[in-house]
Amino acid sequence: xxxxxxxxxxxxxxxxxxxxxxxxxxxxxxxxxxxxxxxxxxxxxxxxxxxxxxxxxxxxxxxxxxxxxxxxxxxxxxxxxxxxxxxxxxxxxxxxxxxxxxxxxxxxxxxxxxxxxxxxxxxxxxxxxxxxxxxxxxxxxxxxxxxxxxxxxxxxxxxxxxxxxxxxxxxxxxxxxxxxxxxxxxxxxxxxxxxxxxxxxxxxxxxxxxxxxxxxxxxxxxxxxxxxxxxxxxxxxxxxxxxxxxxxxxxxxxxxxxxxxxxxxxxxxxxxxxxxxxxxxxxxxxxxxxxxxxxxxxxxxxxxxxxxxxxxxxxxxxxxxxxxxxxxxxxxxxxxxxxxxxxxxxxxxxxxxxxxxxxxxxxxxxxxxxxxxxxxxxxxxxxxxxxxxxxxxxxxxx
Amino acid sequence: xxxxxxxxxxxxxxxxxxxxxxxxxxxxxxxxxxxxxxxxxxxxxxxxxxxxxxxxxxxxxxxxxxxxxxxxxxxxxxxxxxxxxxxxxxxxxxxxxxxxxxxxxxxxxxxxxxxxxxxxxxxxxxxxxxxxxxxxxxxxxxxxxxxxxxxxxxxxxxxxxxxxxxxxxxxxxxxxxxxxxxxxxxxxxxxxxxxxxxxxxxxxxxxxxxxxxxxxxxxxxxxxxxxxxxxxxxxxxxxxxxxxxxxxxxxxxxxxxxxxxxxxxxxxxxxxxxxxxxxxxxxxxxxxxxxxxxxxxxxxxxxxxxxxxxxxxxxxxxxxxxxxxxxxxxxxxxxxxxxxxxxxxxxxxxxxxxxxxxxxxxxxxxxxxxxxxxxxxxxxxxxxxxxxxxxxxxxxx
Ligand SMILES: [Zn+2]
Ligand SMILES: [Zn+2]
Numbered sequence: 001x002x003x004x005x006x007x008x009x010x011x012x013x014x015x016x017x018x019x020x021x022x023x024x025x026x027x028x029x030x031x032x033x034x035x036x037x038x039x040x041x042x043x044x045x046x047x048x049x050x051x052x053x054x055x056x057x058x059x060x061x062x063x064x065x066x067x068x069x070x071x072x073x074x075x076x077x078x079x080x081x082x083x084x085x086x087x088x089x090x091x092x093x094x095x096x097x098x099x100x101x102x103x104x105x106x107x108x109x110x111x112x113x114x115x116x117x118x119x120x121x122x123x124x125x126x127x128x129x130x131x132x133x134x135x136x137x138x139x140x141x142x143x144x145x146x147x148x149x150x151x152x153x154x155x156x157x158x159x160x161x162x163x164x165x166x167x168x169x170x171x172x173x174x175x176x177x178x179x180x181x182x183x184x185x186x187x188x189x190x191x192x193x194x195x196x197x198x199x200x201x202x203x204x205x206x207x208x209x210x211x212x213x214x215x216x217x218x219x220x221x222x223x224x225x226x227x228x229x230x231x232x233x234x235x236x237x238x239x240x241x242x243x244x245x246x247x248x249x250x251x252x253x254x255x256x257x258x259x260x261x262x263x264x265x266x267x268x269x270x271x272x273x274x275x276x277x278x279x280x281x282x283x284x285x286x287x288x289x290x291x292x293x294x295x296x297x298x299x300x301x302x303x304x305x306x307x308x309x310x311x312x313x314x315x316x317x318x319x320x321x322x323x324x325x326x327x328x329x330x331x332x333x334x335x336x337x338x339x340x341x342x343x344x345x346x347x348x349x350x351x352x353x354x355x356x357x358x359x360x361x362x363x364x365x366x367x368x369x370x371x372x373x374x375x376x377x378x379x380x381x382x383x384x385x386x387x388x389x390x391x392x393x394x395x396x397x398x
Numbered sequence: 399x400x401x402x403x404x405x406x407x408x409x410x411x412x413x414x415x416x417x418x419x420x421x422x423x424x425x426x427x428x429x430x431x432x433x434x435x436x437x438x439x440x441x442x443x444x445x446x447x448x449x450x451x452x453x454x455x456x457x458x459x460x461x462x463x464x465x466x467x468x469x470x471x472x473x474x475x476x477x478x479x480x481x482x483x484x485x486x487x488x489x490x491x492x493x494x495x496x497x498x499x500x501x502x503x504x505x506x507x508x509x510x511x512x513x514x515x516x517x518x519x520x521x522x523x524x525x526x527x528x529x530x531x532x533x534x535x536x537x538x539x540x541x542x543x544x545x546x547x548x549x550x551x552x553x554x555x556x557x558x559x560x561x562x563x564x565x566x567x568x569x570x571x572x573x574x575x576x577x578x579x580x581x582x583x584x585x586x587x588x589x590x591x592x593x594x595x596x597x598x599x600x601x602x603x604x605x606x607x608x609x610x611x612x613x614x615x616x617x618x619x620x621x622x623x624x625x626x627x628x629x630x631x632x633x634x635x636x637x638x639x640x641x642x643x644x645x646x647x648x649x650x651x652x653x654x655x656x657x658x659x660x661x662x663x664x665x666x667x668x669x670x671x672x673x674x675x676x677x678x679x680x681x682x683x684x685x686x687x688x689x690x691x692x693x694x695x696x697x698x699x700x701x702x703x704x705x706x707x708x709x710x711x712x713x714x715x716x717x718x719x720x721x722x723x724x725x726x727x728x729x730x731x732x733x734x735x736x737x738x739x740x741x742x743x744x745x746x747x748x749x750x751x752x753x754x755x756x757x758x759x760x761x762x763x764x765x766x767x768x769x770x771x772x773x774x775x776x777x778x779x780x781x782x783x784x785x786x787x788x789x790x791x792x793x794x795x
Contacts, residue, residue, distance in 0.1 A: 046741030071734045297475040314488045329444040
């Protein structure tokens with residue numbers, strides 16, 4: 001199918017599957033691997049677009065389900081899309097709305113037609129079809145849009161998993177037909193198949209034939225064993241075409257981003273870094289600080305010494321402690337730092353890959369993040385082992 | 399380290415209102431505050447909703463920090479920061495005033511004694527002694543401090559004995575502050591006297607005899623209307639020297655501000671833009687004499703952004719405004735942010751409201767300088783006075 005992006009790999013790690021690429025989208029270049037902050041309702045947790053630009057955020061997420069409710073399709077069409085509506089001049093990605101619906105609305109049920117749900121306004125029965133989802137995403141106008149998929153929990157087993165996988169392929173075909181703006185919006189397919197290797201294989205085989213501009217690994221991060229999670233991820237990156245970006249949905253913890261990048265994933269999103277700011281949690285390369293706790297009331301150091309964000313350049317932990325969770329400014333300052341932290345982490349990952357020192361970067365990051373080698377998560381050790389990095393022995397012999 | 403603080407009157411017409419300038423030299427740095435002006439309102443050391451980069455987009459010259467915001471823990475941990483309040487709060491480029499109470503939200507506290515003032519904090523009512531206040535102020539090291547006042551704000555009908563005691567205590571506390579506040583921090587004296595004319599005169603005259611940098615007049619609790627409050631404050635103002643600045647609390651909406659300036663007040667508390675922001679209102683009153691003639695501007699002081707009618711209004715809050723919000727966003731977007739309870743709503747509204755408030759005062763100064771202030775006040779009141787006490791201001795209720 002048509003594509004509105006170009007994808008150029010600029011560096012490849014010589015040991016792992018990690019790669020650095022330039023993803024050219026209608027609203028500018030995105031350097032990958034990339035973390036995409038989530039601005040659910042057309043705004044990112046109180047940050048202005050200028051602050052996001054200052055942080056060098058190249059792409060942000062909006063949620064289709066929320067924008068469809070408010071401001072609604074008509075308002076978005078009248079002003080010319082979500083970029084215009086929120087005055088965001090860089091790239092946007094929207095989800096299909098299906099996942100939000102299934103997770104937010106307890107009463108949603110899935111049929112071949114689409115996702116059936118009760119309207120949150122008047123309780124009437126409504127149906128989100130692949131065609132509706134794409135039509136709404138066409139009105140929103142994001143640079144990357146996602147197919148409607150049949151979402152099942154990653155803990156589901158049995159024939160329902162296969163049914164969901166096969167239906168997701170059928171829905172992809174309906175999405176491709178419904179897509180009105182392939183010249184300016186890139187439709188990504190979503191690989192389903194649960195934790196079953198064979199189902200994943202079959203799904204990839206079929207979806208590859210549709211030649212969408214990029215692919216997402218769906219149906220993970222739902223509470224499954226991390227040791228199974230990474231095996232599915234690495235299977236997908238092995239089987240998907242090397243010439244297209246791969247997006248792993250719902251991933252955002254530091255160690256997950258590092259490991260998945262080593263497995264060859266290019267794009268991530270997660271609400272965690274911005275949501276946790278609201279509770280006073282600041283992310284650092286040495287773990288999370290809860291700035292609400294009184295031990296920070298006289299701590300006159302910045303959140304992170306080597307962070308160059310506005311928050312760390314101007315304020316102490318003691319100042320943020322006074323504000324955290326009481327004044328919105330406290331939340332804004334932590335959000336700025338957390339987004340800056342995520343983007344800096346990705347920048348460092350890319351730089352390490354370009355300079356062909358990604359393996360030693362991984363070793364050092366794990367040393368910073370965990371007190372001792374025996375605290376390293378088992379799954380991360382196994383996952384990295386599969387891409388020729390022996391986390392435990394290499395950590396001991398620097 | 400020589401530090402100086404001077405108040406220059408630039409224009410002093412025959413009437414009471416005046417145009418002036420405070421120049422503050424400290425550590426070889428010069429800060430200027432043009433008057434009439436206001437002290438930007440802060441809560442717990444930040445202008446509500448505005449991170450420093452957003453605040454720097456707004457030409458605010460001075461800020462006020464209420465110490466009671468920090469008194470839930472004593473000593474306040476922030477007072478132990480070794481480099482002073484300017485740096486701790488990242489307010490280095492602003493003239494910084496401290497007072498004990500929050501001028502925007504006068505919460506009822508308990509009674510005072512000769513040595514103790516009661517205040518309202520996150521942990522409820524707390525007490526602070528007059529010498530502890532001085533100690534904390536010395537460590538925060540602001541540019542100016544308002545000396546403690548024994549307020550009668552919450553007493554319905556204080557008798558003459560109570561009012562006299564309040565005047566005496568306030569003067570005693572001022573003496574202590576003048577003797578013990580360290581060099582470089584300017585002390586403003588609080589003028590009290592409630593509704594008693596003689597005591598207001600005594601408080602004003604005795605305060606004026608001391609070596610204060612300026613005066614504070616608290617309008618809270620002195621009457622239901624700004625007119626009543628002003629009539630009482632005028633008794634004090636008539637007994638104050640011309641060459642020192644006067645701050646007043648309790649005058650907020652633009653018509654009140656204009657009346658206050660007319661009677662000779664130089665500086666106001668800046669809580670109005672914050673209050674309107676919390677309600678979801680944008681300030682849109684006109685600033686130009688010429689605009690009174692054209693009728694396309696709305697005849698309202700405020701724009702209530704919760705209103706459904708802004709859903710598809712793709713104009714900026716105020717088309718002539720140059721603030722960050724108006725340069726970048728529409729009414730429809732801000733309406734959406736309010737409906738979805740997103741924090742950016744108050745960031746944008748506060749950016750606009752505070753900016754507009756600075757422009758309002760800037761225009762006032764220009765009008766005084768060009769000798770057309772009276773015309774401006776007449777036209778402004780004609781246009782808005784009918785509506786300013788009505789629902790449009792307190793639409794949220
Ligand atoms: Zn930072
Ligand atoms: Zn504006």
